[in-house]
Amino acid sequence: MEKIKTAFEFKLYTNLLRFTGRKAKGLRELREGISLVSEDSLFHHTGQYFLKGAVLEYTNDFAHWAGESLEERGLAEHLSNIDPYGFSSIQDLRQELLRVIDDYLAVFPEPRQSFPGDEFFFNETLILVVPLGIQARNLAEFLMAVKYVDPASIYYHFYEAKLRLGGGVNDFSSWMETALGKKDLAEKINSIDVFMHNLEEVRYLIADLVEKEAHRDMEVI
Amino acid sequence: MLDQYEGIVPRGDMHLLKKLGEKLAGKTFLHVNSTRVGGGVAEILQRMVPLLKDLGIEVRWEVIEGDDPFFTITKKIHNTLQGNPDQISPEMWDYHFEVNRRNAEKMDLEADAVLIHDPQPAPLVEFRKKGCWIWRCHIDAANPVPEVNQALRKYWIKFDAAVYSVAKFARSMDISEFVIPPSIDPLSEKNRDLSNEEINEVAERLQIPRDKSLILQVSRFDRFKDPLGVIRAYKMVKKYDDCLLVLAGSAASDDPEGEEVLQEVNEFAAGDPDIRILMLPPFSDKDINALQRMAGVVLQKSTKEGFGLTVAEALWKGKPVIGGAVGGIPLQIIHGVNGFLVHSVEGAAFRIRQILNNPEMSRTMGEKGREFVRSNFLITRQIRDYLTLWYFLENSGRSFMEL
Numbered sequence: 001m002e003k004i005k006t007a008f009e010f011k012l013y014t015n016l017l018r019f020t021g022r023k024a025k026g027l028r029e030l031r032e033g034i035s036l037v038s039e040d041s042l043f044h045h046t047g048q049y050f051l052k053g054a055v056l057e058y059t060n061d062f063a064h065w066a067g068e069s070l071e072e073r074g075l076a077e078h079l080s081n082i083d084p085y086g087f088s089s090i091q092d093l094r095q096e097l098l099r100v101i102d103d104y105l106a107v108f109p110e111p112r113q114s115f116p117g118d119e120f121f122f123n124e125t126l127i128l129v130v131p132l133g134i135q136a137r138n139l140a141e142f143l144m145a146v147k148y149v150d151p152a153s154i155y156y157h158f159y160e161a162k163l164r165l166g167g168g169v170n171d172f173s174s175w176m177e178t179a180l181g182k183k184d185l186a187e188k189i190n191s192i193d194v195f196m197h198n199l200e201e202v203r204y205l206i207a208d209l210v211e212k213e214a215h216r217d218m219e220v221i
Numbered sequence: 222m223l224d225q226y227e228g229i230v231p232r233g234d235m236h237l238l239k240k241l242g243e244k245l246a247g248k249t250f251l252h253v254n255s256t257r258v259g260g261g262v263a264e265i266l267q268r269m270v271p272l273l274k275d276l277g278i279e280v281r282w283e284v285i286e287g288d289d290p291f292f293t294i295t296k297k298i299h300n301t302l303q304g305n306p307d308q309i310s311p312e313m314w315d316y317h318f319e320v321n322r323r324n325a326e327k328m329d330l331e332a333d334a335v336l337i338h339d340p341q342p343a344p345l346v347e348f349r350k351k352g353c354w355i356w357r358c359h360i361d362a363a364n365p366v367p368e369v370n371q372a373l374r375k376y377w378i379k380f381d382a383a384v385y386s387v388a389k390f391a392r393s394m395d396i397s398e399f400v401i402p403p404s405i406d407p408l409s410e411k412n413r414d415l416s417n418e419e420i421n422e423v424a425e426r427l428q429i430p431r432d433k434s435l436i437l438q439v440s441r442f443d444r445f446k447d448p449l450g451v452i453r454a455y456k457m458v459k460k461y462d463d464c465l466l467v468l469a470g471s472a473a474s475d476d477p478e479g480e481e482v483l484q485e486v487n488e489f490a491a492g493d494p495d496i497r498i499l500m501l502p503p504f505s506d507k508d509i510n511a512l513q514r515m516a517g518v519v520l521q522k523s524t525k526e527g528f529g530l531t532v533a534e535a536l537w538k539g540k541p542v543i544g545g546a547v548g549g550i551p552l553q554i555i556h557g558v559n560g561f562l563v564h565s566v567e568g569a570a571f572r573i574r575q576i577l578n579n580p581e582m583s584r585t586m587g588e589k590g591r592e593f594v595r596s597n598f599l600i601t602r603q604i605r606d607y608l609t610l611w612y613f614l615e616n617s618g619r620s621f622m623e624l
Contacts, residue, residue: 011623012233012236012237014233014237014609016399016609016610016613017388017399017400017401018398018399018400019385019388019391019398019399019400021393021398040620056555056558117363117389117547118389119389121388121389121391123388123400124620126609126613126619126620126621126622127620127621127622128609128612128613128622128624129621129622129623130236130240130623130624131624132236150231150232150233150236151231151233151596
């Protein structure tokens with residue numbers, strides 16, 4: 001768990017993709033895979049989808065595959081509606097994914113199979129985190145830094161932290177509330193809709209909220 | 222040398238490389254492949270080795286030596302791993318091992334990390350001394366001829382890890398399997414910035430008129446690259462838009478079908494002065510670079526593909542790319558964002574017209590494509606991934622690490 005310090009320390013994130021050895025040709029095999037693969041794998045196919053850098057038609061790899069490879073558009077919409085950051089644990093996310101697939105299979109028991117070569121490959125990631133050597137002790141310093149840091153740093157602190165910290169709170173908001181006592185700002189930042197914005201847009205929205213708050217702090221009257 | 226990449230590659234990659242370099246400085250890293258020049262593996266190693274040295278890593282690049290019969294056998298192995306039916310006799314397997322054994326006697330295989338590229342030098346793993354050994358598979362080996370797969374298995378299981386370019390090229394091998402896509406070098410002759418004078422010089426020399434929209438495909442003359450499909454798509458577009466088609470490729474000496482396909486292409490294109498078939502000699506990197514920069518739209522309409530790095534090359538030059546949804550192409554083209562994925566000649570023609578008639582959309586796609594390549598397909602990212610893998614293998618059993 002990220003320890004809250006007085007100064008916010010920006011970190012850089014990278015991951016390495018590892019094939020689990022498991023793949024799925026159809027929806028029932030996908031379901032079986034989801035029920036068995038590691039938590040790392042489930043998080044990779046849902047939470048890390050946002051690292052792709054563009055707002056796409058789907059919001060996770062399972063939905064993408066269901067829509068594009070199985071052409072089960074309705075299922076893809078249901079799966080896209082799952083917010084991986086809205087669960088307190090990956091196990092809860094797993095149960096929700098299974099529930100959505102089970103509900104779909106109850107109505108459409110014979111879904112299409114994928115073409116050879118277009119199977120779903122279950123992967124997982126090894127994660128490496130490196131300090132960026134940039135610290136912020138107040139909102140002004142934070143504003144400078146958040147405009148500058150690598151997108152992977154924004155991802156790590158804003159997206160990944162929501163599951164890492166539990167409770168769906170990102171690192172920036174945790175620090176602002178705990179170290180700066182900025183509860184309202186923390187809540188506003190935490191409520192930015194990750195489904196509707198790519199990493200650069202999220203960076204812009206955070207900077208905008210912080211800048212407005214810093215201006216308010218500077219006003220004498 | 223690493224400093225030359227400042228401002229071109231992501232800052233984060235530079236930072237990670239330096240941090241990983243601090244951890245691995247002074248350690249030894251050996252690459253072994255089968256050729257010093259020619260082919261994508263040699264091309265990237267020529268650029269990667271000096272960069273690794275710059276990070277303080279004691280890197281060496283060895284090339285396996287063999288005679289014609291050896292390379293005939295390894296070509297068969299290469300093709301059968303990609304699923305082409307053929308047989309390899311026990312004597313051939315023995316000779317494959319024997320040549321590797323002789324190489325192992327001459328080669329210094331002692332290193333902290335050893336990266337063996339493709340199947341030719343795979344038996345060297347029998348002579349491993351220390352360090353972690355990684356097998357780097359650059360081809361689509363998802364559906365190999367089973368007997369060949371079985372014969373090579375005895376080598377693979379002795380590696381610590383295998384690395385593929387695309388997840389769907391992988392298969393269960395009883396060792397850890399990782400996915401590391403290949404990359405392009407933004408400073409190489411094929412990808413560096415060119416001045417207008419340089420581009421104009423190439424256009425004049427190759428007699429490419431600049432007053433028409435240029436549709437370009439750069440590829441070998443191979444049926445899987447669908448050159449006839451590209452010409453059909455161009456003919457459909459030509460009814461609406463005055464344009465020029467350039468099919469640029471080089472002769473592949475290891476492909477007996479190449480000549481036949483080229484003849485078919487020439488016959489199909491005959492009589493249309495706006496179709497240019499360019500047979501470029503080896504080392505035409507600057508010409509390819511200039512052609513990609515002249516293009517209004519770039520195609521890679523493959524029906525079967527490895528990774529298809531020509532897509533990343535064109536995206537890097539700010540061009541929207543229309544590609545077949547095969548191999549590594551869908552990893553590079555985000556449909557509707559930096560280009561289009563197509564499944565037919567008609568689809569390709571429609572998307573070409575869309576791009577040629579929407580300069581603003583084309584410009585936006587081009588910008589997004591360049592940034593997508595910057596984030597995902599530059600050489601610094603590939604080095605970062607190799608070093609991260611090495612670091613994890615040295616600290617095996619952990620899935621989260623903080624430097």
